[in-house]
Amino acid sequence: MINRLKVFIIKALKSKDGKILFSNFVSLSILQALNLLLPLITLPYLVRVIGAEKFGVIAFASSFVIYFQSITDYGFSLTGTREIAINRDDPVILSKIFSRIITIKSIFLILTFTIFCTAIFCFKRFENYEIVFLFSFITIAGNVFFPDWFFQGMEKMEFITLFNFISKLLFTILLFVLIKRNEDYIFVPLITSMGFFVAGVGAFFYAIQKFNIHIKLPTFKEIVQEIKSGIYVFISMFLPNLYYNSSIFFLGIFGTHLSVALFSAAQRIISLSLSFIEVFSRTFFPYLNRNISKYKSFERLILSLGILLSIGIAIFSKLIINVLFSSEFSSSVYILLILSISPFLNSIMYCYGTNYLLTMHQDKVLMKIIMYVSVIGFLTTLIMIKLLDHWGAAINLVLIWIIRSILTFRAAQKHRKQLIK
Numbered sequence: 001m002i003n004r005l006k007v008f009i010i011k012a013l014k015s016k017d018g019k020i021l022f023s024n025f026v027s028l029s030i031l032q033a034l035n036l037l038l039p040l041i042t043l044p045y046l047v048r049v050i051g052a053e054k055f056g057v058i059a060f061a062s063s064f065v066i067y068f069q070s071i072t073d074y075g076f077s078l079t080g081t082r083e084i085a086i087n088r089d090d091p092v093i094l095s096k097i098f099s100r101i102i103t104i105k106s107i108f109l110i111l112t113f114t115i116f117c118t119a120i121f122c123f124k125r126f127e128n129y130e131i132v133f134l135f136s137f138i139t140i141a142g143n144v145f146f147p148d149w150f151f152q153g154m155e156k157m158e159f160i161t162l163f164n165f166i167s168k169l170l171f172t173i174l175l176f177v178l179i180k181r182n183e184d185y186i187f188v189p190l191i192t193s194m195g196f197f198v199a200g201v202g203a204f205f206y207a208i209q210k211f212n213i214h215i216k217l218p219t220f221k222e223i224v225q226e227i228k229s230g231i232y233v234f235i236s237m238f239l240p241n242l243y244y245n246s247s248i249f250f251l252g253i254f255g256t257h258l259s260v261a262l263f264s265a266a267q268r269i270i271s272l273s274l275s276f277i278e279v280f281s282r283t284f285f286p287y288l289n290r291n292i293s294k295y296k297s298f299e300r301l302i303l304s305l306g307i308l309l310s311i312g313i314a315i316f317s318k319l320i321i322n323v324l325f326s327s328e329f330s331s332s333v334y335i336l337l338i339l340s341i342s343p344f345l346n347s348i349m350y351c352y353g354t355n356y357l358l359t360m361h362q363d364k365v366l367m368k369i370i371m372y373v374s375v376i377g378f379l380t381t382l383i384m385i386k387l388l389d390h391w392g393a394a395i396n397l398v399l400i401w402i403i404r405s406i407l408t409f410r411a412a413q414k415h416r417k418q419l420i421k
Helices: 002-013 016-073 076-087 091-122 130-145 148-153 158-178 182-210 220-229 231-242 245-254 257-290 292-324 332-339 342-357 363-420
Strands: none
Touching: 016 091, 016 130, 016 158, 016 182, 016 231, 016 245, 016 257, 016 292, 076 091, 076 148, 076 231, 076 257, 091 130, 091 182, 091 220, 130 182, 148 182, 148 257, 158 182, 220 231, 231 363, 245 257, 245 363, 257 292, 257 332, 257 342, 257 363, 292 332, 292 342, 332 363, 342 363
């Protein structure tokens, strides 16, 4: 199997499309590595300086912010990419798509910030940590203006990497310079968020200038139409937060900050591995929208990557936790072992969900699957966390992903059979 994949990869890289895909894959890989590896580099230092409990507070704030970020994203990383990929040779249409998406994301930013502030200042659970939550929210502003969906659709991922590398490397260095005491933990989310904000604003203006984008305020009708056209993808991308992100959020509500820290440590490692699966998916997504005949080759590659990552995490789980975290996180080794199958399960989702069902415009089918799984996952997350604390969160997450993988695979196979008929 490995030899066959090797021959296929070498052959593919010699073609024009293969070279573009490889360039985009490398660029997105570096981007995801920056987003996750740079924080991992700072983790051993931060854990020693601020302690496991304050680390848990920051993780709790981040998990809350993710809900609102998912709203401002509105699935444009897929729908926006799809629109740009199809119309990338028409500068007039590109400007219209860019204007609509940025306008909608900006409106959602204002609405979510209003709701966010209301929540953190009205509920007692957030008391004494309001400033940490506010600093964490700055990430969303940066994300709103970062047109990653545009660069992906244009298959120019190197621009995304360039802006992220310069800004986030700078702010990572600042963490070591400015965080010296336990009390400095409140500035950790501020420094991290500013990395996203500077990268987002810089990339926004660069995209406008480089691709001659003319921003024009869209009509109300155009905004409504754009929102309606992306509703299924938005729901499909937002609902998984009900069980994935809620694992940390509910641990923060019902458990202790230490429980949050233990689970978050293992989840961060898993997120790093999942990011490479996502990179592969995002690299091929615009390409497959133009060349669906290449799907079979993509299927073999992404599933193989998922298997290799799962095996690697399982084997090196103890070493990973011991190197990156302090002795307070020893229990995270077993949580990581439970979650080690996650890369393979997610490769199934990206393979048959994002890059097949969405590419074949089966948005509603995928939405129904994710809606069903997310509702079940939300309910079982509450139950499992109350019964087994962070262990329950890990077990529940794996079970939900198994169900999601099976349903997505079956839906894709059903659609394939219908095409044959």
